[in-house]
Amino acid sequence: MKLFRSSLIFALLSSTVSAAPVLLTNIQGYGFDEKGGLARFSQLAFDDQSGKVLARGHQLSGFAQAKTLDGQGKTLLPGLIDGHGHLLGLGQNLNQVDLRTSQSEADAVAAVAAFAKTQPQAQWVIGRGWNQVLWPERQFPGNTLLDEAISDKPVWLTRVDGHAGWANSKALALAGISKETLDPPGGEIIRDAKGNPTGVLIDNAMLLLEKQIPASTEAERQAALQAAFNHLLSLGITSVHDAGIDAATLQSYQQLKNAKQMPLRIYAMLSATDPELKNWLKAGPLLDPSDQLVVRSVKIYGDGALGSRGAALIKPYSDKPEQKGLFVTQPDQLTAVMKLSLDAGFQTNVHAIGDLTNRLVLDRFEQLATDEQRLQGRHRVEHAQIVAPKDIPRFAKLHILPAMQPTHATSDKNMAQDRLGVARLRGAYAWKSFVDQGSRIVGGSDFPVELANPFFGIHAAVTRQDQQNQPVGGWLPEQRLPLTQALKAFTVDAAYGAFQDQQMGSLLPGQWADFIVVDRDLYQIPAEQLWQVQVQQSWVAGQKKYQTTMLTP
Structure with a gap:
């Protein structure tokens, strides 16, 4: 079958067209x-x-x-294959205020104010990337400074991990969030001593506000995706596992593919929160002989993230004993949607960061599927970030693939011990433990949570250090990977996690x-x-x- 040509022309691109090999x-x-x-x-x-x-x-x-x-x-x-990213989010972020390098709350507010002046026609000021753990005060921001800078239009700034957001008062008012608003299941509204919302919303509480943001048009979605394509190809990424798409994004992908404007490969996971999920599952997998757009998996959201204390833990957070994290999908609903996906014959990929969520997900894979179904299904735990040491062997026993992102460890090293204490680190970011037992790691970045550059991930996996070579000897150095194993995680093993290891990842003939x-x-x-x-x-x-x-x- 002749593979179609992309009609998209990049600035630095000239396609090779000839009849001879x-x-x-x-x-x-x-x-x-x-x-x-x-x-x-x-x-x-x-x-x-x-x-x-x-x-x-x-x-x-x-x-x-x-x-x-x-x-x-x-x-x-x-x-290179990124086994866990978010293409639409990446493309949108390229046109939003980037707070990844902000040094303090005041620094972030100044960046937002400067960006807002360049977008006078925008209805909302949107941004992402702040991380309070890297600020001197190491505390969540509030809306006081944000209101002083921008009060005439709503502001919404997503935390770097996507599991918390920071709003000004205008945005909170539009969403109807006040002192009387109750925390939704799986979410938290951060409040001051008097019970008033501070502007920070955690996990499912973010939905209260995000539904007020005008939806992107089809043209805006496609433009964002094209920006993401260009960026990823410049980094050597030729295939992406898009971890959770909605109906609108799938439609955009299909239109781009039909128009021959999809220059890299997409292995898309259907979002379990999309209202169309049951209809998608009934329709069956979307396969493609050209391996350009394949849809045969479901992304289910288990818990939140460690940085915002939303990862669900077996025991309380070491630095906040009254908290144990949040279930973004409540356990009974998690069981139901996993069963729905498994029964439909779809690969089931569950976001699990905390050790409690990882254990619950493993329990459900064990209960809901036979050993043969698990082996054939190549089901995945997305992140597998903090796992109780006794649960790590269960991944191999149950044939569950850990889909892990090495740069999460080098980004989290400054706060992980505070959140978890020393003992729980034995099962945290434990790539070598997984590899040694025969698990194939699906490598990725989780962009735009982290930067998409796969060589940042390979470096982090091999050295367990940041780009300033810190800490000396590596953070939890016993979990370092050999270079070949790290490269496999971003090539053939990532392809295995998408049933594509016979088609790509090794450069074998055929x-x-x-x-x-x-x-x-x-x-x-x-x-x-x-x-x-x-x-x-x-x-x-x-x-x-x-x-x-x-x-x-």
Whole structure:
């Protein structure tokens, strides 16, 4: 089957179109063999019409008529796969105020005010990325400073993890949130000593306000998705597992695919909160021989996040003993929607960050599915961030895949011990423990919660350090991964988590010719430099989709 061509033209892009196979020579190529072992090669042959790899090796024969490209000794890797991201959110964030680098509440407010002046026609001021843990006071912000800066239009600023939001009084009033408003199940309205809302809403309480924000138009959604596509290809990401889409986003994807404007691959998870879920499940999986848009899984939301103390814990938070976290989906409803998804034959992927939620999810997988169904279903726990040590072996026993994001550990290291204490860290961000028992980790970033750059994740997995090489020796260094294992998490193992390991992730003959060219050899540089790797070209199905440098004929 001939793979369709993308009609989208990028600023730095010129597509390769020819009838003959392409032979890429003089490369430092890395892929994987049939058993998952690292494979090296200096030549790669592919058909740019079928989009498939034809051969790889060191002295390939039978390609005398092929178009030859000199790789100039550059390093070539399989196209990287982000196993957990949010494309629409990423695209929207690229056009909103980014508070990721704010140094304090006042600094964040100043950034919001400056951004608002550039958007005078906007009905709402929208932003994301604040993290009170990184501010000197380490306390949630309030609406006092925000009201002083902007009082004439509503402001809504989502925390970096997406599990809390910060509003001014105008936004709270539009949502009808007052002293008398009750906390919804699975949510919390942060209040001052007099019981008045401070402007911060946790998890399900965010919905009280977000339903007031005007919905995006189809044109706005597609523009945001295109911005996300461009950004991800520039980072070497050729496939994304979109972790929870609604009906409108699925429609946008289908329209973009039909218009041949989807330049990378999407493995989409249906959001369990969408009213159309039952109808989607009845219709069955949406498969695609070109592997461009596949929908065969459901994303279910278990609990909140650690930073906002929404992750549900077995024992109370060490730094706030009156709290144990929140269930975004109540346990009975969690059971019902997991059963619905499993019975429909869909892969079931459950967000679980706290150790209590991880245990409940594992219990339900054990109760609701047979061993054969679990093995065939490749069901996943999204994040598997804090797991009781005795529950880690259950992932392997139940054939449940941990879908984990390495940069969460290096981002959370400043507050995780405060939240959990020392003892619970033994099962936190425990990548090596999972790998050692044979679990295949689906690697990802959780963008836009974290930055999408996959080399940041590979660096974090290998070093357990931030980009300033801190802490010395790594944070919980016993959980460091070897480089090859980290690379597998973002290639063939991520593909396995989408039933696509026979189609992509290894650069074996017959697989899609999805690959990237980078500026340095990962295996020849110090581990602390892994985050600095730059992508020079991204190819999908034998077609060049992004470039900053040319290869010579």
